[in-house]
Every structure is written in structure tokens, then in C-alpha cells.
Amino acid sequence: MLKEVCDNLYFCAVRVLYIVVIVCFIAVFVSFSAPDKESDKLTIEQLGEMLFFDPILSEDLSISCASCHKPEYAFADTSAFSVGVHGRLGNRNTPSAMNVLSRETLFWDGRAATLAEQALGPIENPVEMNLSIEEAITRLNNSKYKELFKQVYGTVPNKDNLGDVIAAFEATLETSDTPNDRWINDEPNGMSEQQLRGRSVFRTKGKCLECHFTPDFTGDEFRSIGLFNGKEYNDSGRYNATKDPKDIGLFKVPGLRNVAVTAPYMHDGSMKTLREVIDYYDQPHTLVPDAITRDSLLREPLNLTEQEKQDLESFLHALTDDRFVKK
Numbered sequence: 001m002l003k004e005v006c007d008n009l010y011f012c013a014v015r016v017l018y019i020v021v022i023v024c025f026i027a028v029f030v031s032f033s034a035p036d037k038e039s040d041k042l043t044i045e046q047l048g049e050m051l052f053f054d055p056i057l058s059e060d061l062s063i064s065c066a067s068c069h070k071p072e073y074a075f076a077d078t079s080a081f082s083v084g085v086h087g088r089l090g091n092r093n094t095p096s097a098m099n100v101l102s103r104e105t106l107f108w109d110g111r112a113a114t115l116a117e118q119a120l121g122p123i124e125n126p127v128e129m130n131l132s133i134e135e136a137i138t139r140l141n142n143s144k145y146k147e148l149f150k151q152v153y154g155t156v157p158n159k160d161n162l163g164d165v166i167a168a169f170e171a172t173l174e175t176s177d178t179p180n181d182r183w184i185n186d187e188p189n190g191m192s193e194q195q196l197r198g199r200s201v202f203r204t205k206g207k208c209l210e211c212h213f214t215p216d217f218t219g220d221e222f223r224s225i226g227l228f229n230g231k232e233y234n235d236s237g238r239y240n241a242t243k244d245p246k247d248i249g250l251f252k253v254p255g256l257r258n259v260a261v262t263a264p265y266m267h268d269g270s271m272k273t274l275r276e277v278i279d280y281y282d283q284p285h286t287l288v289p290d291a292i293t294r295d296s297l298l299r300e301p302l303n304l305t306e307q308e309k310q311d312l313e314s315f316l317h318a319l320t321d322d323r324f325v326k327k
């Protein structure tokens, strides 16, 4: 009899202990994983990122923004012309979609004024994603994105918030962990002696700074380095957007951050390496003797020495964000 009571008491105690342990366990688990309402809410930038990588915005669901703006190449492409829907090729090189926050206009000819406006361009472009904005909005409203937009905006997807969300993601793609930035800020691991010599060529004898200035190395002006002669070089650039004859052959000066990972170069992707670019600036008349609107800064050859060319190239490498430097 006494033994039975003891046994029961013993089992009771074990059970209680068991329950207490489980409750504690659940409490700890919940406190770690419980959605903290604020931090768990999808942000506009995250929603934009999802769309940037989602082929839902292309006619045949095969192409996303990231098909051409590849994250591993600073959101640019490695071929002269990128492949859009049905294997179609465009006629301009894909620029980096990074460091675009401060740009005054977008595209090589500056035809878009804001990132939000720009984002709708490739969706409708027949050689890129080839989907009407109307159809894109219908698709989004018939997908998981309907709820996600409601969460972020309180409204379902529409023409305005679609551009806004993608732009919000692009605005996060700024880079500043480079040897050049560290050197400017007097921090360790700045530029090498060679890069500093290259910086000097960039600013003086090379005249690069005349057009590639500001922290992103572009003043957002439209200039011509002479890649237009109306024959084999026949993209009239800024003129397409303005129809002003004095804009023929002018292109938006591209920023140079991460330029070492965004080859090939120029609006037509015609230069494969930085060395080719430097050789061009050195003797522009050799490649295109009959350029129609070449800037007066490029009227005379630079006559850089071999050492100066190598130093300049080395400086351009100092503009690469650490995340793209192969370890």
C-alpha cells in the first residue's frame, strides 16, 4: 500500500517535471522564432528584389532583370548584347544597374528620368521582356504578388507601385568598399603606389576626370568620345531621345565604379578590355578616323607611355568593390 502511494507520487512528480521541461522548451523556442511583427514585415526593397529576379515580368516567363543585369558582374552582362525573350538580341551593351541612385537620367541616351520610370522600359521592350505593362499588372494580380503588394503598400500591384518597388531595390545597390574610397577616407588597405600613379594619370595627362568626375565618376553629362561616324558606328545616342542634331553621337558618361568587372565596354560593347579602352583614348583617331562629333578633349592623342597605361588600368581596378574581388 505504502509502496503504491510512493510509486504514484513518484510518477506524478516525473510527469510534472516532464511537462515543465516541455513548456520551458516551447517558451524558449517561441521567443526565438516568434515573428517580431516589425522586423518580419516584407520591405519594399525585398519585394523589389524578388521581382528583379523573377521571370514573371517577361512574355514567355524566361527572362528576368537579372538575366542581363547579373549580380556577379556588378549587375551588368559579359556579352556585348544581352539575350532577351525568344533569343532576341538588343543593340546596346547592358550597363551596371549598381550605383544608379544618384543618376540624373538613365539609359545610354538618358531617355528615362527616374529609376521607377526606367524599370518599366525593359518589361515592354520587344527585344528584352516583351510584356505590356497592362499584362504585367494582370499577371502580378493573379499571383502571390497581389498579397505581397498589399502588405507593403496597402494596394494591389499597379503601374506606379511596380516601378517604385523595383527602383527601391536598385537604390540599395550602392558600393563603396573599394581601395579608392578607403584611400580617400584615410583608412587602411587603400591604394597601391601604382594605383596612386594611375590616379594621377586619370586626373591630369589622361583628362579622364574632365568627364568622369563625382564619387561615381560621372557628371551625368552627354558627351561624345567619337564612336559615331554614321557608318559602322551608327547609333546616334542622345539624339534618339531629343531629336536635337547637336546630340548626334553623344552618350551618357557612364560611372566607373566596378568597371573592372563589367566588360565589355561602351554603348555597343565593342571594347573587350580596359586596356583596349585606354588604347582607344590614347589614339582615338586610329580606330575611328572619321568620327563625326568627337569631343574636343580627345582631339589630340594622349601619347601615354606604356607605364602610364598600366598605371591607369591599375587605378581603374581600385574602383572595384571588395565583394567582386576574387579571393
Ligand code: HEC
Residues within 6 Å of the ligand: 052, 057, 063, 064, 065, 066, 067, 068, 069, 082, 083, 084, 085, 090, 092, 093, 094, 095, 096, 097, 100, 103, 105, 106, 107, 108, 109, 118, 119, 120, 122, 123, 127, 128, 129, 166, 170
Ligand atoms: C535583355 C536584357 C535586359 C533585361 C531583361 C533588362 N535590362 Fe536593363 N538594360 C539593358 C540594356 C541593354 C540597357 C541599356 C539600354 C539603353 O541604354 O538603351 C539597360 C539599362 C538599364 C538601366 C540603366 C542604367 C544606367 O546607368 O543608365 C537600369 C537601371 C536597368 N537597365 C534596370 C533593369 C531592370 C529593373 C530590369 C527588369 C525590369 C531590366 N533592366 C531588364 C538590358 C536589360
Ligand code: HEC
Residues within 6 Å of the ligand: 095, 202, 206, 207, 208, 209, 210, 211, 212, 222, 223, 224, 225, 227, 251, 252, 253, 254, 256, 259, 262, 264, 265, 266, 267, 268, 274, 277, 278, 281, 295, 297, 298, 312
Ligand atoms: C569627353 C568626355 C570623356 C573623357 C575625357 C573620357 N571619357 Fe570615358 N567615357 C565617356 C563617354 C561618353 C563614354 C561612353 C561612350 C560610348 O559608349 O560611346 C565613356 C566610356 C568609358 C568607359 C566604358 C565604361 C563602360 O561601362 O562601358 C571607360 C572604362 C572609360 N570611359 C574610361 C575613361 C578613361 C580611363 C578616360 C581617360 C583616359 C576617359 N574615360 C576619358 C566620356 C569621356
